[in-house]
Amino acid sequence: MPVFLNQPIAHRFGKYLLDELSAGRWSRFQAAVAWVRRSGTRHLMPTLRAFLQGGGEIRLIVGVDIAHTSFEGLEDLLSLATYGSAITHVFHNEESAVFHPKLYLLSNATAARLVVGSNNITESGLYTNTEVALTIDDTPQSKVVADAETSFDSWRDPLHGMAKQLDAALLANLLSMGYVKRERDLLAQLRAQRGTSKGGTKSSRQPLFGKLRVVAPPVPDGGAAAPAAPVVGAPRGAGAARVATRPSDQTSNVLLMRPRLARGNTQLQVPIGLYHSNFFNQATHVVSGHDGHRRPISATRPERGKGKTNTLKLEIPEAKSMQAPVIRFDRAEGQITYRVYEDRSSSGRLIAQALEDGRKSSPVATVLTKPSTPESATWYRFI
Numbered sequence: 001m002p003v004f005l006n007q008p009i010a011h012r013f014g015k016y017l018l019d020e021l022s023a024g025r026w027s028r029f030q031a032a033v034a035w036v037r038r039s040g041t042r043h044l045m046p047t048l049r050a051f052l053q054g055g056g057e058i059r060l061i062v063g064v065d066i067a068h069t070s071f072e073g074l075e076d077l078l079s080l081a082t083y084g085s086a087i088t089h090v091f092h093n094e095e096s097a098v099f100h101p102k103l104y105l106l107s108n109a110t111a112a113r114l115v116v117g118s119n120n121i122t123e124s125g126l127y128t129n130t131e132v133a134l135t136i137d138d139t140p141q142s143k144v145v146a147d148a149e150t151s152f153d154s155w156r157d158p159l160h161g162m163a164k165q166l167d168a169a170l171l172a173n174l175l176s177m178g179y180v181k182r183e184r185d186l187l188a189q190l191r192a193q194r195g196t197s198k199g200g201t202k203s204s205r206q207p208l209f210g211k212l213r214v215v216a217p218p219v220p221d222g223g224a225a226a227p228a229a230p231v232v233g234a235p236r237g238a239g240a241a242r243v244a245t246r247p248s249d250q251t252s253n254v255l256l257m258r259p260r261l262a263r264g265n266t267q268l269q270v271p272i273g274l275y276h277s278n279f280f281n282q283a284t285h286v287v288s289g290h291d292g293h294r295r296p297i298s299a300t301r302p303e304r305g306k307g308k309t310n311t312l313k314l315e316i317p318e319a320k321s322m323q324a325p326v327i328r329f330d331r332a333e334g335q336i337t338y339r340v341y342e343d344r345s346s347s348g349r350l351i352a353q354a355l356e357d358g359r360k361s362s363p364v365a366t367v368l369t370k371p372s373t374p375e376s377a378t379w380y381r382f383i
Helices: 013-022 038-053 071-083 123-128 143-155 168-176 183-195 346-360
Strands: 003-007 028-033 057-063 085-091 102-107 112-117 131-138 163-165 254-258 267-271 285-288 294-299 311-315 325-332 335-342 379-382
Touching: 003 013, 013 038, 013 102, 013 123, 013 131, 028 143, 038 057, 038 071, 038 085, 038 123, 057 071, 057 143, 071 085, 071 168, 071 183, 102 143, 112 143, 131 143, 254 346, 325 346, 335 346, 346 379
Parallel strands: 028 057, 057 085, 285 335
Antiparallel strands: 003 131, 028 102, 085 163, 102 112, 112 131, 254 325, 254 379, 267 311, 285 294, 294 311, 325 335
16 A cells, blocks of 8 residues: 655654665665765664665665765765675766656565655755655566666666766765765855845844754764674575664654543643653653643652552643644654644644554554554554
8 A cells, every 4th residue: 555755744754764674574775866965874874784784785876966965975875885785876967957866666576665755865855854755565577666677777777878886986086076075065055055045044034934843863873984894694685584673763753642631631641661761751841832831741640550650641731622633742952842733634634644554564653552442542653
């Protein structure tokens, strides 16, 4: 069944991609993107290395147009060859046409998952930008997958001269000839452009639109460009078992929830395990994204849990008049902010569908506090 990924409201493509690569299901990963930067690769590198060490194959195609791909991003992709069968091609048309696809394909001998969207391999593209993607499941022999394979082959075809396999010499030439820049130079360039853009800086003009702060998750250990040595003798081939490196959901900084509310439809009970997770980290309060008020988190009466606190209570007054609220929690710089939506609203429908999809995913991504009675349970999922 196709799945529509809406980032950042209800999904984050980086989390989705890491989960798929870590699931142990796929033996081959291909992608073609317009841009890659270390801001993005640093989130993926530990999982990509483990995928290769377990026998997986990686084939990537990256563009270098409009000075958005960085030297460090390509350097990270080149380093993957140390760990197994990984090949990256760089595509560039010396005419003005821009290489702009965002196409991902995960496959094994009997199944394939095609993902078509707008996500580049940058931190913004993987986590914080407003992006969309559509997944399509089929067999490797199906027409849609065969057409995608043909597209990959055409983009790395050396006969037209616009595709070159990445190696150390090409990377050095790309930098020296100005096709790519180092990330510090790209950042300085971006800051200069923002400072001289039409209408002045953000601080000197009256904003026309609302704002919602979105932050990327913490970079996993081993996300730097200089990883440890690969496993010697790691199995190769489509049938090889891969090392499981599924990212911990508790290190995520976004939580979606369909709460079971009590006491006038405003009191949320937070399960004790969730409260002690890295996400809540025994926080004393959360902040409303609607009005900025602090809402304390406090223990429920211990006598109900035989002398032990098994849930915490949190007042969500914005939910009082809602028939079926859903909540998005964001953790940034030690503060947790929430927003509540009616599940029939446009944003609420996306969150509700992401929670429902998580119940059906393999492995299951949505937790129910009462699995046997979903209608009376609190649902939650990290994205």
